[in-house]
Amino acid sequence: MGLRAGLARTAGRVCHWGLHTVLHRSASQLPGRVALAIDSQAIAHAVPKLRHGSVVVCGTNGKTTTNNVLACAIEASGAKVLCNRAGANMAAGVAAAMLPGSAADVAVMEADELSTVHILPQLRPNYLVLLNLFRDQLDRAGEIDHVIDTIVAALASSPQTTLITCGDDPLCMGVARRAMEAGTKVLTFGIAEDLGLAPDRVPEARFCQRCGAELTYEYRSYAQLGAFSCPSCDFARPTLDFTATGVSVGREGISFDVRAGQGAPTRVSAAFGGVYMVYNLLAAFAAASLMGVDGATFQKAIDTYRPANGRLQHFDVDGREVVLNLAKNPTGFNQNISLMLADNRPKAAYLVINDDYNDGKDISWIWDVDFERLAADDALTVIAGGHRANDVQVRLKYAGITARIATDVADALQQVSSADKDQPLYVLTNYSALWPAKAALERMGTKTDGGAR
Amino acid sequence: MSAAQRTLRVAHLYPELLNLYGDGGNILVLRSRMAWRGIACEVVECHVDDTPSFADVDIAFIGGGSDREQAIVCEKLLACRPELSSYVEDGGVLAAVCGGYQLLGHSYLMGDQRLEGLSLVDLYTDRGTPRLIGNVAIESRISPQPIVGYENHGGRTHLGDGVEPLGRVLFGHGNDGQTGEEGCLYKNVVGTYIHGPLLPKNPGVADYLIARALERRYGDATLEPLDDTAELAANKVMYDRLMGGEETE
Numbered sequence: 001m002g003l004r005a006g007l008a009r010t011a012g013r014v015c016h017w018g019l020h021t022v023l024h025r026s027a028s029q030l031p032g033r034v035a036l037a038i039d040s041q042a043i044a045h046a047v048p049k050l051r052h053g054s055v056v057v058c059g060t061n062g063k064t065t066t067n068n069v070l071a072c073a074i075e076a077s078g079a080k081v082l083c084n085r086a087g088a089n090m091a092a093g094v095a096a097a098m099l100p101g102s103a104a105d106v107a108v109m110e111a112d113e114l115s116t117v118h119i120l121p122q123l124r125p126n127y128l129v130l131l132n133l134f135r136d137q138l139d140r141a142g143e144i145d146h147v148i149d150t151i152v153a154a155l156a157s158s159p160q161t162t163l164i165t166c167g168d169d170p171l172c173m174g175v176a177r178r179a180m181e182a183g184t185k186v187l188t189f190g191i192a193e194d195l196g197l198a199p200d201r202v203p204e205a206r207f208c209q210r211c212g213a214e215l216t217y218e219y220r221s222y223a224q225l226g227a228f229s230c231p232s233c234d235f236a237r238p239t240l241d242f243t244a245t246g247v248s249v250g251r252e253g254i255s256f257d258v259r260a261g262q263g264a265p266t267r268v269s270a271a272f273g274g275v276y277m278v279y280n281l282l283a284a285f286a287a288a289s290l291m292g293v294d295g296a297t298f299q300k301a302i303d304t305y306r307p308a309n310g311r312l313q314h315f316d317v318d319g320r321e322v323v324l325n326l327a328k329n330p331t332g333f334n335q336n337i338s339l340m341l342a343d344n345r346p347k348a349a350y351l352v353i354n355d356d357y358n359d360g361k362d363i364s365w366i367w368d369v370d371f372e373r374l375a376a377d378d379a380l381t382v383i384a385g386g387h388r389a390n391d392v393q394v395r396l397k398y399a400g401i402t403a404r405i406a407t408d409v410a411d412a413l414q415q416v417s418s419a420d421k422d423q424p425l426y427v428l429t430n431y432s433a434l435w436p437a438k439a440a441l442e443r444m445g446t447k448t449d450g451g452a453r
Numbered sequence: 454m455s456a457a458q459r460t461l462r463v464a465h466l467y468p469e470l471l472n473l474y475g476d477g478g479n480i481l482v483l484r485s486r487m488a489w490r491g492i493a494c495e496v497v498e499c500h501v502d503d504t505p506s507f508a509d510v511d512i513a514f515i516g517g518g519s520d521r522e523q524a525i526v527c528e529k530l531l532a533c534r535p536e537l538s539s540y541v542e543d544g545g546v547l548a549a550v551c552g553g554y555q556l557l558g559h560s561y562l563m564g565d566q567r568l569e570g571l572s573l574v575d576l577y578t579d580r581g582t583p584r585l586i587g588n589v590a591i592e593s594r595i596s597p598q599p600i601v602g603y604e605n606h607g608g609r610t611h612l613g614d615g616v617e618p619l620g621r622v623l624f625g626h627g628n629d630g631q632t633g634e635e636g637c638l639y640k641n642v643v644g645t646y647i648h649g650p651l652l653p654k655n656p657g658v659a660d661y662l663i664a665r666a667l668e669r670r671y672g673d674a675t676l677e678p679l680d681d682t683a684e685l686a687a688n689k690v691m692y693d694r695l696m697g698g699e700e701t702e
Contacts, residue, residue, distance in 0.1 A: 214501075364648065394683050
């Protein structure tokens with residue numbers, strides 16, 4: 001190791017110690033920034049300490065959950081894992097997560113899609129998991145075409161990386177086709193049966209990534225994900241390497257059989273999530289099994305895994321169930337609406353939209369969310385919140401829903417306090433609104449296991 | 454007059470291509486604000502393989518898309534330019550936002566390539582750096598309230614002599630970040646860089662479009678007032694934030 005690399009590592013660790021031990025602050029990014037400032041190749045220089053390499057997880061929705069489930073599963077197999085669990089997913093976050101210890105078995109790192117181009121050439125992971133691509137934060141991330149180009153470039157910079165991606169997503173397959181042509185090995189996963197769900201809106205990817213014709217579907221699971229094919233060229237869902245079948249999705253959780261190729265099925269079940277979680281766990285299973293984790297160990301890891309970071313967390317506040325989840329783009333919101341509608345109890349929803357830099361300052365996308373589906377639920381009370389509460393209220397008005405505004409979670413709970421205690425409150429927020437909501441719920445109530453009860 | 458059912462036909466042009474920023478919200482707002490007043494609203498979606506006809510259209514809407522999608526739409530619309538031009542000259546109502554606004558002019562740029570526009574309004578678009586991104590507020594004679602929204606464009610649009618802007622920039626960038634002008638107004642054409650959901654928080658603009666269409670179709674622009682408490686609150690919150698110095702341009 002060169003002098004500069006050693007200095008970078010030491011400086012990063014001192015910074016981590018200062019933040020974490022002295023100041024009791026989160027040390028998820030700054031130590032990595034310090035290390036990268038001294039040694040721009042700090043991630044690359046930490047790679048030799050990984051005995052079995054690394055996996056990077058990206059995709060618009062679900063990367064934190066997928067990444068953390070994957071890390072738990074690999075840990076459950078007895079390996080020492082480095083992971084950016086808090087979700088600091090740009091190069092600095094990855095560099096910070098690579099600092100601890102002199103040796104580890106595997107690094108499991110979540111990466112922001114646009115950061116893959118900085119992370120992959122240094123980390124050179126065994127696998128890149130690309131979960132899905134949806135429109136998100138257009139003012140910051142740019143159009144989806146730009147995101148696709150970036151991931152293709154990232155893969156080109158790390159030729160030994162195998163891409164594991166969603167064969168059901170035409171946008172992911174657009175990336176896969178281009179990467180394959182450039183020599184990248186590609187494995188795919190998907191749901192190999194018609195779930196018979198009411199289709200939600202397809203905001204993008206209605207057209208062939210190769211020739212521009214409108215795609216046709218044998219069936220869709222959600223958004224643009226499904227058994228697609230192009231009527232005028234050979235662009236279509238590929239033969240899947242990992243499939244989910246026998247899928248069951250309900251309020252109590254999900255379960256499905258996963259198969260690698262023609263192999264024997266492994267039943268996977270989890271006490272949380274909807275259809276999107278089937279994809280997340282399927283992706284995690286695929287990466288875990290390729291890293292040598294067996295099915296029983298994977299299931300054991302899910303059984304002990306508790307959603308964190310405000311992702312589908314359940315709380316009990318004075319006897320009322322409160323469900324907190326992140327919803328930061330149309331597809332995420334639409335999936336949350338599906339989850340809520342699957343809960344047939346009378347209930348309330350507190351929808352919180354901020355427009356801080358991390359959220360994207362442009363919230364035009366709320367007009368792409370199918371709030372109209374909520375209007376059909378007579379036993380639902382909707383409350384708007386966040387810096388853009390008034391915009392949410394207007395959006396709901398045009399969906400046929402009269403919503404009041406609440407200043408925070410406590411106020412929202414107060415507003416529903418006269419409702420029966422067995423009526424849950426769903427709190428759906430985008431990024432910057434998530435932490436205050438989570439902190440308030442932790443203060444006011446206790447965490448529960450939700451669907452596992 | 455009141456006994457007769459009034460109907461307006463809204464043509465949503467290429468919704469599957471021009472839908473980058475929640476553009477569909479505009480159609481929902483037009484439809485709702487007509488329905489609340491007992492005006493029947495028929496929305497016709499013009500898809501990529503359709504040949505649009507403007508013969509019985511009252512309001513046409515063009516949204517914004519990526520460069521690639523915008524170029525496809527422009528090519529389609531160029532094929533029916535004469536009819537579209539007659540519609541505009543006859544006072545047909547046309548609202549175009551974001552990329553759709555650029556199509557109204559003589560030309561615009563895609564990459565370094567200059568593409569021919571529809572020449573419906575005397576304007577053209579070139580490009581500058583940086584992109585002009587952020588919340589925007591303008592004052593316009595067509596709306597009793599300031600018009601607020603979000604802009605995100607690399608293009609710089611230049612109005613021909615005598616072409617009226619939609620309004621004057623109070624906060625943000627507008628057509629080119631220089632002149633203090635935003636959008637265009639020509640006959641019953643409204644063009645603006647305020648993208649996506651223009652109409653929800655700007656009910657004055659929505660009602661302007663409906664009134665112009667009623668006037669052209671039925672000779673009477675009278676509109677029953679609606680309870681716009683929520684819309685105007687959202688408008689005011691953003692306007693106050695922008696003008697109160699909480700946000701930098």
